């Protein structure tokens with residue numbers, strides 16, 4: 001019964017129209033939001049990466065803030081993949097995001113867990129060695145999702 005209802009909803013645009021957070025959002029706006037969100041993630045990631053690579057001196061407060069922002073972005077990122085936002089503007093999001101929803105959720109869950117863990121560790125970090133390994137785990141979660149769910 002429940003499944004039949006879901007199937008019926010999926011067959012129409014009702015599902016997208018009735019998703020509360022996106023009731024008014026056009027697909028191209030969702031795509032813009034998504035790309036802006038990942039630009040923030042990328043920018044903050046570079047800040048942390050340059051410290052981990054020794055290209056910039058370790059600044060605990062700045063690193064911690066960057067980790068916190070990435071973690072916050074990860075927390076809201078699922079909302080940037082609203083059904084229907086697979087097209088409507090140029091996007092590198094692969095159709096598998098929606099066709100393999102379980103696989104995508106796993107990649108997203110890992111991203112959220114690793115970024116939250118890094119933000120936690122970064123709070124008390126005295127030097128770059130304290131964050132190095134968890135930063136590596138976060139970057140691995142970026143690559144895992146990009147490999148499967150983002151076009152080159």
Ligand code: HEC
Nearest residue numbers: 035038039041042045091092093107108111141142145150
């Ligand atoms: C759960 C999946 C997922 C994770 C995890 C993820 N990304 Fe992405 N990322 C994407 C997808 C999908 C796009 C393409 C968005 C589009 O074009 O609509 C993207 C796009 C980007 C972009 C390009 C944004 C633009 O200008 O359009 C950057 C930069 C980026 N990601 C960096 C990162 C970094 C750094 C991390 C980890 C800290 C990360 N991403 C983690 C899925 C992910």
